[in-house]
Structures are given as structure tokens and as C-alpha cells.
Amino acid sequence: MKVLLLSENEITSLITMNEIIEAVEVAFKEYALGYVQMPPKLYLSYPQDNGDLRTMPCYLERLEISAVKVVNSYPDNPKKFNIPSVIATIILNDPKTGKPLAIMSGVNITAMRTGAAGGIAAKYLARRDSQVVGFVGAGVQARTQLLALCSVFGKLEEIRVWDISLAASKNFVEEMQPRFDKQKIVSVERLKDAVVDADIVVTTTPSRTPLVMNEWICAGTHINCIGADAPGKQEIDSAILQRAKIIVDCWEQASHSGEINVPLTNGLLTKDKIWAELGEVIAGFKPGRTLEDEVTVFDSTGLAIQDAAAAYLAYKKALKNGVGKFIDM
Numbered sequence: 001m002k003v004l005l006l007s008e009n010e011i012t013s014l015i016t017m018n019e020i021i022e023a024v025e026v027a028f029k030e031y032a033l034g035y036v037q038m039p040p041k042l043y044l045s046y047p048q049d050n051g052d053l054r055t056m057p058c059y060l061e062r063l064e065i066s067a068v069k070v071v072n073s074y075p076d077n078p079k080k081f082n083i084p085s086v087i088a089t090i091i092l093n094d095p096k097t098g099k100p101l102a103i104m105s106g107v108n109i110t111a112m113r114t115g116a117a118g119g120i121a122a123k124y125l126a127r128r129d130s131q132v133v134g135f136v137g138a139g140v141q142a143r144t145q146l147l148a149l150c151s152v153f154g155k156l157e158e159i160r161v162w163d164i165s166l167a168a169s170k171n172f173v174e175e176m177q178p179r180f181d182k183q184k185i186v187s188v189e190r191l192k193d194a195v196v197d198a199d200i201v202v203t204t205t206p207s208r209t210p211l212v213m214n215e216w217i218c219a220g221t222h223i224n225c226i227g228a229d230a231p232g233k234q235e236i237d238s239a240i241l242q243r244a245k246i247i248v249d250c251w252e253q254a255s256h257s258g259e260i261n262v263p264l265t266n267g268l269l270t271k272d273k274i275w276a277e278l279g280e281v282i283a284g285f286k287p288g289r290t291l292e293d294e295v296t297v298f299d300s301t302g303l304a305i306q307d308a309a310a311a312y313l314a315y316k317k318a319l320k321n322g323v324g325k326f327i328d329m
Contacts, residue, residue: 006104006314006324014317015112017119017147020310024116025282027060027309028249032279035061038304040252043230050076052230058304059095066095067308069106073229075206084140086110090311100329102315106307109314111144113306117249117278118202118224119148121298124281124288125247126200126222131157134198136191136212136235137205138163138172141226145202146176150183159185162194164205192216203227203235214239219293225259226300236297238263244295245275247288253301260299 006014030036038058045052051074059066071088078085088106093099122130133149135142138161150156159180163169169187177185188194195201195216203212205227214237217223223244227235241263248254251274255264263269276286278298289296318324 001099001329002326003100003329004102004104004315004318004324005327006102006318008105008107010318010323011105011314012108014314014321014323015109015310017112017116017144017151019313020112021116021119021148021151023309023313024113024306025120026063027305028117028120028279029282030060030062030279031303031305032277032283032285036305037061038250040256041304050074056304056307058308060305060308063309063312064095065308065312066093067091067304067311068093069110069304069307071106071110073206086140090307092308092311092315102311102318102324104311104314106311109307109310110302111140113310114141114226114300114302115144115148116310117300117302117306118145118226118298119152120282121224121247121278121300122149122200122222123152124278125245125296125298127220127289127292130199130222132198133159133200133202134194135159135161135172136194136201136203137227138165138168139204141204142172142202143176145204145224145226146180149200149202150180156183159183160188160194160198161185162188162191200224205235206233207235208232210234210237212236212240214243217295219295222289222296222298224298224300228257228259228261228299229301230257231261233257233259234262235259238266238268240295241269241297242273244297245289246273246297246299247276247278247281248274248299249278249301249303251277253303254299258299258301259297
């Protein structure tokens with residue numbers, strides 16, 4: 001039985017943000033329409049090492065795509081071991097037989113598909129004339145979120161970035177400015193300066209204490225909350241959620257481990273305050289932004305359907321271009 005093996009470098013050479021956005025948007029719509037099997041993430045916790053491991057299976061029935069991702073989150077990895085904080089492996093299966101079609105690195109796929117979800121959310125929820133973006137956190141995910149936002153909105157007027165490490169935010173500017181030479185990218189020393197008067201705010205940290213305060217968020221702002229992906233994590237003031245139109249990627253996951261999990265647990269938020277899942281907005285079941293001055297929040301926990309759609313795209317392109325190595329299982 002031959003299985004295609006795809007390395008991280010090969011995956012990176014195969015996929016583009018525009019393609020991932022298109023594939024992920026279709027996957028969200030299929031989920032909303034009821035053509036997806038996707039159990040919640042299963043977690044193993046390693047508190048002694050500040051990490052966890054998750055398994056994420058799914059089946060997109062009409063697209064005949066099935067995959068399982070095994071992924072970890074270890075925020076201390078880059079500093080301690082000089083390896084990514086997120087390491088992932090994806091197995092793409094043939095739903096007709098169950099056999100593995102491909103085994104591939106999922107590090108870049110995870111980063112790209114998460115960025116794509118943020119771009120898609122902003123497409124439906126941010127003001128169309130959005131020009132100023134503030135990033136809270138300057139890691140890998142901030143980079144793919146920027147790629148996705150530029151894919152959706154084209155040229156942005158100003159991109160501000162703050163990180164707990166000033167060196168990290170400066171590195172972000174040095175790396176990304178040449179790629180977006182017609183856009184102003186600046187590092188700021190105060191978190192508040194990244195957020196105030198921004199049209200779109202993107203949070204990509206592992207924080208368990210709110211970083212973005214309610215009084216900094218003006219009417220009409222859209223916020224992509226990306227970092228909270230485990231119980232106890234929270235990046236924005238609960239008061240922001242209380243005044244916002246909230247869209248989650250998946251209620252079951254978000255209520256357990258997304259940005260809304262802490263205020264739900266503390267009784268500061270109730271389920272009826274959640275406006276919709278993103279797929280419902282994409283499918284037209286519920287509107288996205290309806291007022292220029294409303295504050296919108298997208299709570300992203302990361303869904304298995306995003307990984308499956310991106311992995312299948314990479315697999316098909318690999319077959320077409322003769323990329324990867326077949327191994328005998």
C-alpha cells in the first residue's frame with residue numbers, strides 16, 4: 001500500500017493563502033449545511049512542561065475528504081528548544097476504504113488555515129473600508145493572519161504590532177515590511193498603541209489574562225481572537241464580549257476552550273449572547289456585520305475541517321506536480 005509522504009518544505013511550496021482561504025471557506029459552509037462529521041478536539045495535558053496534545057478528526061461528506069491531525073501547543077518550545085510552539089502531523093484518509101492517502105507535516109498548514117479563518121471572518125464581519133490593523137502578538141500566527149487580511153482587503157494603510165518581547169515585534173516588521181513594501185508596518189512599545197483606533201484587531205497570544213481592554217475598542221472595530229485555544233485562556237476584556245456581536249467557529253469548541261470560555265465559566269456571558277457560527281454567516285443563515293458602528297468578535301479555536309480542506313488541497317497539488325515521496329506501508 002503506497003502512501004504519499006510530504007515534508008514541511010514541500011507543503012510550503014505547494015499552498016498559497018488565496019487557495020487556502022477558498023478551500024477553508026467552502027469547508028465552513030459545508031459544516032453549516034450539515035455535511036460534516038467532526039467530534040470535538042481530544043486533549044492530553046502536560047502541565048509540567050506547559051504543553052498539550054490534541055487529536056482532530058473529521059469527514060467532509062460531500063467533498064469526500066477525511067483526515068486526522070495530531071497537534072501540540074508548547075508556548076515555551078521556541079525559547080527552550082528552538083523548535084516551533086505548534087508541531088502537527090496530518091493523516092489524510094480515503095473515506096471509501098479508510099486507507100491512508102498521505103502523511104504530511106501540518107505545521108504550515110495549521111498556521112495558514114488559521115490565518116485563512118481570520119481573513120474569512122474579517123471579510124464578513126469587518127468594515128469594508130478597514131485600513132488600520134493592530135496585532136497583539138508577533139509570532140507565526142500574526143504573520144499568516146496578515147497574509148490573509150491582505151489577501152481579503154488588498155492594501156492596508158497601517159499595520160501596528162505589539163509583543164511582550166519588543167525584539168519579536170521589531171523582527172516582525174523587518175521580516176514582513178519587504179513583503180508588503182507599499183504598506184506601513186510599525187512596532188509599538190505599548191499594547192494600547194496597537195489597538196486604539198484600529199479598524200481590525202488581531203490577538204495571537206497564549207495569554208490567560210485579558211490584554212486588550214474594553215475602553216480601547218471604539219465603535220465599528222472587528223476583533224479576531226486567535227490565541228485562546230484551551231480552557232482558561234483569554235486575551236480580551238470580558239466587557240468587550242458583553243457589548244459585541246460574537247461569532248465563533250464552533251460553539252462546542254469555543255465554549256470549552258475559546259475566547260468565550262472564561263467569561264462563560266464566570267457567568268459574565270451566556271450562550272444566547274453568541275450571534276452565530278462562522279459557517280452560518282458564510283452560508284447566509286445569519287448576517288455578518290449589519291451596522292457600521294457595531295463591534296464584532298470572531299472567536300477562533302481551529303477546526304479539523306480547516307486542516308482537512310488544506311491537507312487535501314496540498315495532496316492534490318502534490319500529485320499534479322510530482323511532489324513528495326511514496327512510501328510502502
